[in-house]
Amino acid sequence: MRIWSLVCCLVLVLTVSVAHAADKDTLVVSVPSDIHTLDPGVSSDNYDWRQIYPCYDRLVKYKVENGKGSTEVEPMAAESWTVSPDGLVWTFKIKKGIAFDDGTPLDAEAVRYSLDRTLAIGKGPADNIGAIASMKVVDPQTLEVTLKNPYGPFLQTLATDGASIVNPKTAAKAVGDDKAQAWLAENVDGSGPFKVTEWTRGQRCVLEAKPNYWGGAPTIKKVIIRFMPESADRRMALEKGDVDIAENILIDQLPALEKNPDIVVHRFPAQMTEYVYVNCQNKKLADPRVRQALSYAVDYKGIIDQVLQGNGMQMRGPIPQGMWGHREDVFQYSQDAAKAKELLKAAGAENLELTLIYSERRATWEQIAQVMQANLADIGVKLKLELMSNPTLRDKIDKGDFELCLGAWSPDFADPYMFMNFWFDSKNAGLPGNRSFYKNDKVDELVRKAAGLSDVAERKKLYSEAQDIIMQDAPYIFLYQIQTIVPMRKDVKGYVFNPMLESMYNFETISKN
């Protein structure tokens, strides 16, 4: 069979493995999925922000203290700022000498144009900077921003991706009244340390460093973001040295990676929380005793020790550890089947049948859903599981068309507002944040009052009071706060993790040796 020997030869020739170690100037990051857009005014997805963020500057940036990311901000494109006594008018002085690639200066007008653009597009990022009522360019280096009401976390919101400063010349690229969305979806035009030079759909996105960046030239000359959907693939590529950083590796594959001497598995305490929305508007779940029973039923320890292999920590109260306002002394549920059964009996809710919906967003969710199914069976509740695509799931959450749902939440800016107001204010019912459709007038009053104040001690007190009520009402099953795990090759130096910047990298200060 000539053909077979030919095939064999071909296979042999092709399979002689070649070492592909990327050179020192190139950083390769393997990530699970393709990106959607490069437009900072449109995207509310950390995976897009990974590429967008290093291409633009913002007024402020997160501080780095002793190699650790802080949730406090410091000046970036802004030189300084002042705020009026009533907390409504902010005046920013813009640094001189920052320019976009075409020479257009980054000035007050550019900042106004960008923020205004994000607000006018009105998608996800607009809500983050939604406190802005109006803006006035006083002179090229001075911008005056007026807020709708005093807003504690305002400065933090200016470090979010949606507050990126875009070259005002992009206005000319607009098609109809799309505010250049079509163009900026595929191109970047910022003053940041990198620019996107290639985006091959479904395969990779390439960023190249700008040697003349005003903040200093990055050491890495080229960043390749490679889309690899399977965790196993990303892991193999990391082990073979084809990639330098591998995102989202399955927990069960970590032990093998940790044994490899060329690889470091970094773990960072993060503020990514995973929890179960308990729909309070559903008749079966309206009684707080039923909700408490559910919170008592779950085997938190089994989930964290076995499914997460110890890479998580049970939540204590709604505010995660590491965020101010977190309380070590707030009530915490633990597994107690007897108590749960008693509560169900008292509520007259025996023979309960519930449905838990979840998506495949996290590889662990299917396991956790099945553990909960077994846990609830132990207290006599029959749990049906429904896996659905993320969009379908979001739609159901928004409409309140569910009973229980597994979810994850990470803060976009460093303020307990991200938890207390988003999760519990009845105004935010549905997908925006209050996904359990929880309504308690006292809690509404407390969290709303806290949001309008800027005094931290005062706000802490109000949030603290709200937390006690919330734990008794049990509108969510607070599962765990998970560590962020980033495995990388040993020769990658200078990576700084920031809990506000999940899945994002400080490419400008990373190096390889």
Place this chain on the structure above:
Amino acid sequence: MPPRTLHPALRELALTVRILSRNPSAVMGGTIIAAMVFLALFAPLLAPYDPVRLSLPDRLLPPGGGHFFGTDELGRDIFTRVLYGARISLSIGLLVISVAGGIGALIGATSGYFGGKIDSVVMRVMDVILSFPSLVLALALAAALGPSLVNAIFATAFVMIPKFARMVRGEALAVREMPFVAASRVAGAGHGFIIRRHILPNCLNSAIVLATLTLGDAILIAASLSFIGLGAQPPTPEWGAMIASGRKFLMDQWWYATFPGLFILATVIGFNIFGDALRDVLDPRIRR
């Protein structure tokens, strides 16, 4: 019907079985099918563990010890789940075939019998369905209906209807020209009666062959949907769904995805070679 001879249908059946038993591939296919049916029926007796009970400390154990095929990510015995999976996959196959066969035969017989405008409209619609690659259509349908085993069965059945409709229509076109149909009609028989009494029974042989051959396909498509996440939901031990979960652990826990796949393979092979042999036997052109 004279009582001393066997019912003709039974006689036919006996003859078929005798011919089949002399055909080695029919025997092999039949044996595989019988074995799967046996495993499915007696799964509760044969399986050493509970198929859904979790045991977190026993996660991802390799084959050996008390676990023939190892355990999955929640500590459940894969051998047990594979056995229970036989029940699910066989039921899926049968349900799909009965639904698609039933609806398809009805559509085909009606369309072929009445002919004319009805026929051309109905067949155009079937053409439309056939112009989709079957997996694309099943995937879109299952996504639209929402992920569940029942919906996956419906989606799979839907894409298979045209096959049956076309086959039955062809037979119906031929049968309606037969003298006995004309005779019945003259004797005042209604359309429904003629379709039920003359047309459908004449399609039976071809339908059985087609059903056997399609059963394997049905199991494969339904498993593919479950693999994509649009079919069986946990903790149901469906083979395609098990492979989907096992895929995440493929690199380190090879056993998880491997064994359910082997069972799909064996079952579908069984139906395919049995169906082939059956076609050789039942196809009138070959037989007589």
Place this chain on the structure above:
Amino acid sequence: MRILAYTFRRLLAAIPVLLGVSVLAFLISHAIPGDPARLIVGPKASKEAVEAIRKEHGLDRPLPVQYLHFLGGLLTGDLGRSIRNHRPVTEDLADYFPATLELTLASLVLCLSVGIPLGILAAVRRNRFADHAARVVSVVGVSTPVFWLGLMLLLLFYRHLSWLPGSGRLDVTSAPPAGVTGLYVVDAVLAGNWPLLREAVSHLILPAFCLSYVYLAIITRIVRSSMIAVLGQDYITTARANGLSAGRVVFKHAFKNSLIPTVTIVGLSLGELLGGAILTETIFAWPGMGKYVVDSVNALDFPAIMGFTLVASTAYVAINLGVDVLYAFLNPRIRY
């Protein structure tokens, strides 16, 4: 001329089918539960923002109106804009199509180059070892779950033997070749970039084999049975009696005449290969249309789902049409 008239008639008949396809695709994609407007604005946006987007995309209009609008665009080659990324769907498909085409063509080459010789061999050595082997290969082939086969191939050739890469079209650090076709193998040849060609081919082997396996089985089967039918005919016996060598008889006469059913099945396979690519592309992270449609289903991207479905089924209809015409051409006895 008769062929032309026949082709024209068949083309006309395809129009209502394609219209039906567009209606069915439209209905199904709109039946998928979920709110695309919510997807565009992101989870933390307010209700007003969602309403505004719904209006902007015409999602608030009644379904028939939306369909007519879609159809109107279709006639001008506009498939609408993807909801996920605002790009015209035609551009997205143009980006992903070459990958699928490359995979499909590679599979087809594999199918034919292995399937035809195997089928001939099985027919010539009927009931001998080669025939039995071919039979086993084909029965196993049509019975194998593609997604499982893909996983097993990965396990063996990628994980354990490390012979072949496991995902994507090129190695991680390589840039795609500049080129007109979008088929990396062809583009690499045109650019004379041999290392890249090797990369492209080695990435192609596993997915192409996985995708072709089922059709390989079918083609082997068809070639075998049509060869057997032809070999049994009088003129072959005559040719043999006239002292023609066995090889000449088999290839010159028998094979040529068994081509007709093979062409039919190859055409049908090509259409199904496009569909079968969904699972293969998912397993091997092949950035083609199959993967694109699975992602679109997950993102409720109606225009994208519609676009894919239309392209796939149009291709399918066109291929069938082509096969029928070719068939009529090869076999003059057919009545048009």
